[in-house]
Amino acid sequence: MATSPLLSVEHLEVQFKTQDGIVRAVNDVSFHVDRGETLGIVGESGSGKSVTAMSLMRLIPNPPGKIAGGRVMFDGEDLLQLSEPSMRHIRGNRIAMIFQDPMTSLNPVLTIGRQITESLELHLKLSHREARRRAVELLQMVGIPSADRRLDDYPHQFSGGMRQRVMIAMGLSCNPELLIADEPTTALDVTIQAQILELIKRLQQELGTAVIIITHDLGVVAGMADRVQVMYAGRIVEEGLTSEIFAQPRMPYTIGLLRSIPRLDDEQGRKLNPIRGLPPDLINLPQICPFSPRCDYFQAGQCDAQVPPLRDVAPDHRAACLFDITLQTPVTAGDPVSA
Amino acid sequence: MTAFLIRRIAQMVIVILLSSVVSYALLNIAPGGPLTFLREMNNSGRTRVTAEDIARIKARFELDLDLHIRFSRWLIGVPDGPLVIGGQTYFADWVVGCKIPGQVRLRYPDGTTEIIEEGCALPLTLQDLVDGPPRRDSRGILFGDFGLSQAILRDRPITVLIESRLPYTLALMGASTLLSILIGVPIGVYSAVRQYSRFDYTMTTVAFLGASLPTFFVGIMAILVFAIGAKGAGLPYLPPGDASAARDYVVPWLGKITKESPLDYLLHFIMPCGILVFTSVAGWSRFVRASMLDVMKQDYVRTARAKGVRERIVILKHALRNALIPFITLLAGTLPGLFAGAIITETIFNWPGMGRLLIDALGRFDYTVAMAVLYVTIVLTMIGYLLSDVLYTLVDPRIRLN
């Protein structure tokens, strides 16, 4: 068992029924997370990152959402097959989640202490007194000053950064094996962002927790993740070691993402290249490469004929592109609109 | 908190004064009144009413005083005569009204004449308030003196009248409000949790009916079905009106009902209470449903679920507490109703409560009674809102009064 991954997601499909049709938010997504490892998931808004994360916890609102297929193997069990009580025992206990907006993620009418002790009493069966003592320790651990006095404060008495620390304390309270952080720093200002990321990194090393960090900020991934996977239109389009992805991206979308970040050390005059166009509508996804309408390397007759499968392009590196595109490949294809 | 309370109570006094002025003025501007009634009797030729009669009646109703003087006497009990300081009297000649109005005889070209009142033939001074026919001096409603009833219970204190009516209204409004909250809140929560389920649709329809059908229609239909119809069909029936029966009666299956027994009161209670619950449960449940739906979408509810909290606890502890915060304003609105009663329902079911007292008072020109009811309603409304502000601080830690 030591070699099998902590979490492995196989062929996950998630759909939402809406008035306009069925939104295919996650399509045939497979990945794994090893114990103690950090996996970064990047992709632009709407690419299905949050939906993927919520499906792991089985927290997709149903209706309208539905996990239409696949398996989520966690420590040898398929979470999608578990009964609701068994699943509750996993949530917050063995898999914890922290969310994007710390301003709204805490219950405004319950004290911080109550919100932290709740899962301690629930999962670790601690008494009220023990739970409070542990909550103080947790708040100290995430760097909240005079923690014992702040236990009876309400969320509105904390700043955004402090609230995210509270969320992290809450997430780690039961020593979970996996922590899912869905854009934990997007809503915070830059200096606080760095502090929060540093905190997650430090605690992960201390506690040996595996982390899935979801972001659309490539900088966050570069600093945190061992491996990265790039999502586009509900699919994984590239996956590999972080260093490899940054040095040798092989999927035009990833290349575009890397080219679109401004760099201070750029040679003068290089202009930023934002990816043109918009992500596709997830309701009518034709059987073509989902990125092809926006791709600089588009080849008529091939890219619009099939969905490119993920294939090995280097050791520990897979990409969903039919061609061997690299950062150096010159843009040869014409404008796909006129082609 | 103390500073807040002081400021709010000062505001309340101002609002109470202003709304008393407005309601007093409205009641006096409204056409009709005891004099119109007398004049009509006079014109119909049934009785002869002399100028002295009219003067006496006017003095009785204080209609010989100017409106602002009347208002001031009603509100704070002054002026009740000339100012006396150290044996010296002041302002004794101050004209505050008119004992006998001037009369002008109009002669029309066709020979008919008409007498209209214009100007004042005999003014009324402050001294006359002491010398003239005895007047009911009240200490002013602001200081808790409601004065005397003018027509309904002639010359008896209004407090006696209210004491006899209030228990009926308190019972009816208290029970129906409590029941509709106890029924409405769970329905609202359940409709929100099972949004668009069959239960939700059914409740939406029932709520829509309850809220849109006028009370008088539902009330009369209920009387038709449960009182007249059921009685005619030989089934157990409910009495159609009053709070208790005047003599014993027999209801199928239940047997003989002794008048004024608890069962008699209960049977009389069911229909008006049921109608009030039916028409108001909709409002409560809709409100809670909307509020719950809003809260269930919030991030902190997702956080609670992600912690592995049971769905029931998520709903009751994390969501409902937040959803009930706006509910408090609604609760504040029920307080004056507990006193003032439900006018239409009480009228339909002949329920001897405050709502019918107000209607009776208006119908019989008993302005002091009508104003007393209006005034207490105003004060209770203000107290209700003050209470709701204080309640907010108790349930919502984000709100601090200062």
Ligand SMILES: Nc1ncnc2c1ncn2[C@@H]1O[C@H](COP(=O)(O)OP(=O)(O)OP(=O)(O)O)[C@@H](O)[C@H]1O
């Ligand atoms: N409750 C829902 N009903 C309908 N569609 C939904 C729902 N939740 C998500 N979706 C759809 O699923 C798709 C993926 O959404 P998701 O929230 O996973 O994006 P994301 O990658 O997390 O983006 P972001 O960076 O903005 O958080 C979106 O196109 C969205 O429209």
Ligand SMILES: [Mg+2]
């Ligand atoms: Mg997201």
